Amino acid sequence: MTDINSNSNSNSNSNSNSSSKLDSKIPSGxxxxxxxxxxxxxxxxxxxxxxxxxxxxxxxxxxxxxAAASLGELGYNVQVFCLQDSPRRAHSIAAxxxxxxxxxxxxxxDSIWRLFYDTxxxxxxxxxxANVYRLAQVSNNIIDQCAAQGVPFARDYSGYLAxxxxxxxxxxxxxxxxxxxxxxxLIGAYQALMRQRNDxxxxxxTRREMxxxxxxxxxxxxxxxxxxxxxxxxxxxxxxxxxxxxxxxxSYFLSTNAMCSNGxxxxxxxxxxxxxxxxxxxxxxxxxxxxxxxxxxxxTLMSESLRNDGRVWVPARAGDKRPANQIPESERxxxxxxxxxxxxxLVPRDVASRNAKLQCDAGKxxxxxxxxxxxxFAHAIKRDGEDKIRARYGNLFEMYERITAENxxxxxxxxxxxxxxxxxxxxxxxxxMSTIPGLFVLGEANFSDHxxxxxxxxALMQGLADGYFVIPYTIGDYLARxxxxxxxxxxxxxxxxxxxxxxxxxxxxRKLMSVGSRGKKTTxxxxxxxxxxxxxxxxxSRSEGTLKSALTEIPRLREEFWKDVKITGKGDDLNVELExxxxxxxxxELNELMTRDALERKESCGGHFRDxxxxxxxxxxxxxxxxxxxxAWEYTGEGKMPIRHKEELKFENVHLSQRSYK
Amino acid sequence: xxxxxxxxxxxxxxxxxxxxxxxWRQKCCSEKGKMCEYTVKGISPDISxxxxxxxxxxxxxxxxxxxxxxxxxxxxxICGACSLVxxxxxxxxEVLTTTxxxxxxxxxxxxxxxxxxxxxxxxxxxxxxxxDRVALDEIITSGGYISANTGAAPEANSIPVRQENAELSMDxxxxxxxxxCVAACNNxxxxxxxxxxxxxxxxxxxxxxxxxxxxxxxxxxxxELGFGNCTNEAECEAVCPKxxxxxxxxxxxxxxxxxxxxxxxxGGLKQEWN
Ligand SMILES: Cc1cc2nc3c(=O)[nH]c(=O)nc-3n(C[C@H](O)[C@H](O)[C@H](O)COP(=O)(O)OP(=O)(O)OC[C@H]3O[C@@H](n4cnc5c(N)ncnc54)[C@H](O)[C@@H]3O)c2cc1C
Ligand code: SF4
Ligand code: FES
Numbered sequence: 001m002t003d004i005n006s007n008s009n010s011n012s013n014s015n016s017n018s019s020s021k022l023d024s025k026i027p028s029g030x031x032x033x034x035x036x037x038x039x040x041x042x043x044x045x046x047x048x049x050x051x052x053x054x055x056x057x058x059x060x061x062x063x064x065x066x067a068a069a070s071l072g073e074l075g076y077n078v079q080v081f082c083l084q085d086s087p088r089r090a091h092s093i094a095a096x097x098x099x100x101x102x103x104x105x106x107x108x109x110d111s112i113w114r115l116f117y118d119t120x121x122x123x124x125x126x127x128x129x130a131n132v133y134r135l136a137q138v139s140n141n142i143i144d145q146c147a148a149q150g151v152p153f154a155r156d157y158s159g160y161l162a163x164x165x166x167x168x169x170x171x172x173x174x175x176x177x178x179x180x181x182x183x184x185x186l187i188g189a190y191q192a193l194m195r196q197r198n199d200x201x202x203x204x205x206t207r208r209e210m211x212x213x214x215x216x217x218x219x220x221x222x223x224x225x226x227x228x229x230x231x232x233x234x235x236x237x238x239x240x241x242x243x244x245x246x247x248x249x250x251s252y253f254l255s256t257n258a259m260c261s262n263g264x265x266x267x268x269x270x271x272x273x274x275x276x277x278x279x280x281x282x283x284x285x286x287x288x289x290x291x292x293x294x295x296x297x298x299x300t301l302m303s304e305s306l307r308n309d310g311r312v313w314v315p316a317r318a319g320d321k322r323p324a325n326q327i328p329e330s331e332r333x334x335x336x337x338x339x340x341x342x343x344x345x346l347v348p349r350d351v352a353s354r355n356a357k358l359q360c361d362a363g364k365x366x367x368x369x370x371x372x373x374x375x376x377f378a379h380a381i382k383r384d385g386e387d388k389i390r391a392r393y394g395n396l397f398e399m400y401e402r403i404t405a406e407n408x409x410x411x412x413x414x415x416x417x418x419x420x421x422x423x424x425x426x427x428x429x430x431x432x433m434s435t436i437p438g439l440f441v442l443g444e445a446n447f448s449d450h451x452x453x454x455x456x457x458x459a460l461m462q463g464l465a466d467g468y469f470v471i472p473y474t475i476g477d478y479l480a481r482x483x484x485x486x487x488x489x490x491x492x493x494x495x496x497x498x499x500x501x502x503x504x505x506x507x508x509x510r511k512l513m514s515v516g517s518r519g520k521k522t523t524x525x526x527x528x529x530x531x532x533x534x535x536x537x538x539x540x541s542r543s544e545g546t547l548k549s550a551l552t553e554i555p556r557l558r559e560e561f562w563k564d565v566k567i568t569g570k571g572d573d574l575n576v577e578l579e580x581x582x583x584x585x586x587x588x589e590l591n592e593l594m595t596r597d598a599l600e601r602k603e604s605c606g607g608h609f610r611d612x613x614x615x616x617x618x619x620x621x622x623x624x625x626x627x628x629x630x631x632a633w634e635y636t637g638e639g640k641m642p643i644r645h646k647e648e649l650k651f652e653n654v655h656l657s658q659r660s661y662k
Numbered sequence: 663x664x665x666x667x668x669x670x671x672x673x674x675x676x677x678x679x680x681x682x683x684x685x686w687r688q689k690c691c692s693e694k695g696k697m698c699e700y701t702v703k704g705i706s707p708d709i710s711x712x713x714x715x716x717x718x719x720x721x722x723x724x725x726x727x728x729x730x731x732x733x734x735x736x737x738x739x740i741c742g743a744c745s746l747v748x749x750x751x752x753x754x755x756e757v758l759t760t761t762x763x764x765x766x767x768x769x770x771x772x773x774x775x776x777x778x779x780x781x782x783x784x785x786x787x788x789x790x791x792x793x794d795r796v797a798l799d800e801i802i803t804s805g806g807y808i809s810a811n812t813g814a815a816p817e818a819n820s821i822p823v824r825q826e827n828a829e830l831s832m833d834x835x836x837x838x839x840x841x842x843c844v845a846a847c848n849n850x851x852x853x854x855x856x857x858x859x860x861x862x863x864x865x866x867x868x869x870x871x872x873x874x875x876x877x878x879x880x881x882x883x884x885x886e887l888g889f890g891n892c893t894n895e896a897e898c899e900a901v902c903p904k905x906x907x908x909x910x911x912x913x914x915x916x917x918x919x920x921x922x923x924x925x926x927x928x929g930g931l932k933q934e935w936n
Contacts, residue, residue, distance in 0.1 A: 070812040086799050089741040148815035150808045150869045152832040159822030191807035198803045258735040295713050298737050402763050468812045522723050568728050
C-alpha cells in the first residue's frame, strides 16, 4: 500500500500496491463449487438466538426490501429506514425492462455459465469472477421466488414464462412484467417486507435520512438519521448495519435516477472507514429522452428493451436537418448495424452510448439541439403490426409522447445517452461486508458484480440476489462470531460514539444553516453547475486534461457552496432545501474522488473511456497489465489525499480478451 | 399560448406562459392553512407541472421565503409519490397521468391554476401539499401479500398461469399507491386501491390460497383506519393514473362475501361493508 499522491500537485501515478487491507475472502476451489462450499463453511446462528440480534437496513429498494424480508423471516429483529413516505417508492420501482436469469426456458443455448461469461465480458473484465458466478447461479432462484410472491411476469399463451432479449447477449433470458418490471419486483419484495412487519419482525422508519454510521470498537453498531418531518436527529443501535441505499448517478445532476437518489449514506460510511471502489465507473445509458431545456429536473429513460425492435440511425450526411420521413433509406446510416454486424442494435450500453456521441460529434445529430439520434420502429411496425408493438412497449411509447408531444408510432423516437447507473460503490468482500466490520453493502451501493459496465436487466438481478440469497447466509456468519457479550443489548444509544457523531452532525447543520441564511445561490443552482462540470469532464469520454480541470473546478465550487449557498427555513424542522444541501455537500466531495479515480485509471474499460486509450476503431482499449484490478480508495481525513488500494483481479475461467461485438 | 399538440420539437422556446397560481399553504396538520397567490412567468409549454413548481420555488427561495412543499421522487409516473389536486382534480386534467407526467402544454397563457393537497381523513396534511399516506401501507401490512418465504419457492414454470389471468393481474398490479382514488371519493374510500391488490394477488394461482383471509384482513384494516365505504360513484376510476378498473372493486366484493365466515370473533367491523 502506498500513498499515491502525497502532494496534491503531483502528477498522478498509479503504482499503488496490492493491499493487505483488502481481503476479498473468495473461497478456493472450482468456481462452480465456491458458493456451495462457502455456505457450508459459514457459521450459523441457532434459530432461538436469532431474535437476540438487531440488524439495521438502510434502503428499501430491491436490495434492502428483499434483505429485510428474508432476515425477518429468519427471526432477526430488523429495523428498516428509507427516505420516502413508503418503502414501495424506492427508486427500484422505476426499472422498466426486465431481470435476467439463466433458466434457458427458450432452449437457445443459455446456461449459468453463459450468463456468467456474458456478465464478465460485458463488464469489460473488471468484475470479480467468483461474485459474478454466484450471481448467475442464484438468478434462477430469484425468478422462482418472485413468481411465488405473485409477481405478474409476462407469459406465453401456454401459461409459461416469456422472455425477451437485452443488450450484450445473444440469448433471450430477460424476464419482464410489461415495461414495469422493477415496480413489480419491488412490490413483491415490499409485500414480503410488510408481511414481516405484520409479524413484528421488521420495524419500519420512513422519511428518515441516514447521515452517519456509528462505529464502536471498530465495528458498525448503529446509525444517525435525520427525521425528515421533524428535522430531529435520531439514534439507532444494532449488531450489524446494512446499506442498500442505491447509486450516486445524481452526482451529475441530470440523470435517470429519482430526485432523492443520493450518495450520502455510502459517502458518510466511506468517511468512517469503508473503502470506495471504482468510483469513476458510471454507466451512461444510450436510450434516454434528450434534454430539452434549462429547467429540466431529470432525464427519462426509454427502456433498452426497445432496442429489440427499434433501429438506431442518423442521416448519412452531416448537417442533414430534414425531418426523418424525408430522408430516404439510402441516405440513412444504421451505424450500429453497420459497425457491429453480429450484435447490431443490441451492443452493450457503453458501446451504444459512445457511438451515439461520436455520430453527434460528427455533426449528424438530429433534433433541434443536434444531440440526439433516431430510434426507429417503422420496420418493426411494418413487420409485426402496430398492435404487437403496442402490446410490447405501449406504456413506453405513451411516456415518450407525454413528454415530447410526438407520436413514436409515426415518427422515430429521438434518443440520447444519459447518466443512469453507477457500477462503482463501497468495496465489499465475497460476504458483501465492507472494510468496516459489521457494515454490509448491497445492491447498487456496492461495487461488486458489474465491473466497468453493467449489462441491462442485471441490476435487478443483483439487488435481489444480494438481499434474498446472499446476505441471509453471510450475515449469520458475522453475527455468530460476534462476541455475544457485546451485542446491542449491552451497547446502547447512550454510548459516547453516538453523542460525538451527533455533535459533529449538528455542528455541520448549524454551519450550513448559518451560511444558508446569508447565501445567494440555491442548492439547485449549485447542483446544476456541479453536474455540468461532471458531464463535460468526467462524462462519456474523459482525458487527462478534462479530469485535471474538473479537479480544480470541483473544489472551487465546493468552497463557493460553503460560502454562498442559500437555504431557507430551520435546521430542526421539515426542510427540503436543507435535505438537498446535505446531499450536495456529499456530492461535492464524492465527485472529486470519482474524478481522481478516473484520472488514475489511465486505461479505457467499459463505461470508463479515456481518450488516450482507444483502438484505431475508437473502441475502449484496456490495459490489463497495469489495470486489471479494483481501485479501492481509503479516506484519510479532511483535505488529505485519499489512498488508492488495489485488489488484483484474477481471471481463471474467462479468458481476458479485447471485447468484440462485431 | 399553449401548444397542445403537433409541434415538432420539444424545447422550441416559443409560447412561454404567465400563470396565476393559488396554492394551499399549511404549516402542519394542527395549524390552519390558507390559499396563497403566486404568479409565474416565462413557463415553457414543454416543461412538466412539477418543474413549473420548481421554478416558483426557486423564486421563493431567492426571496427568502420558504418553498412550497410537495411529495415527488421518480418524476416518471411510477413511484406514486406525487399527488396534488389541480383545479379540483387529483393529478390534474390529463387522464391516466400522474402529476409529475402532466406537462404545461395542457394549460394556456393567463390561466389560473388552483393547487391543493389530497384531502381525506386518513391522509392528514404534513405541510402545504404534502400529506401522510401511511394508511395505505397499513392496509398492505394487514394482508396484502402472498406468504412465500425466501428460498421455499418451487420452480417457476411448475405453476403455469393462464395468460389472461396474468394480464388481468398485471393490470391491477400497476397501481402505484398514490391515493388519488381516495382523494377523489366523496367517502374517502380506499376500495379501488384494495380491490387492485385483491385482484393482483387473487387472480394468480399462487395467491388464491390465502385469498379470503387477505380480503377480510385488508377490509377490516381499512375500516379501522377511517376510510369510507364505496357507494359506486366511480370518481376513483376517473382519476386513477394507472387505469385501475372498477371491476376490481366488484372482485373484492365477491371475495369479501366469501370471507364472511371469518368475521366471527374479532369484534367485527365498524361500518357495513356491502
Ligand atoms: C429508469 C431506470 C430504469 C432501470 N431499468 C432497469 C432494468 O430494466 N433492469 C435492471 O436490472 N436494472 C434497471 N435499472 C437499475 C436498477 O433499477 C437499480 O440499479 C436498482 O433498482 C437499485 O436498487 P437498490 O435496491 O440498490 O437501490 P434503490 O432502489 O435505489 O433504493 C435505495 C433505497 O435507499 C434509500 N436511501 C438512500 N439513501 C438513504 C439515506 N441516506 N437514508 C435512508 N435511506 C436512504 C432510499 O429511500 C431507497 O429506499 C434501472 C434504473 C433506472 C434509473
Ligand atoms: S388505484 Fe389508482 S388512484 Fe388508487 S392508489 Fe392505485 S394507482 Fe393511485
Ligand atoms: S413522482 Fe413518481 S409518480 Fe410522480
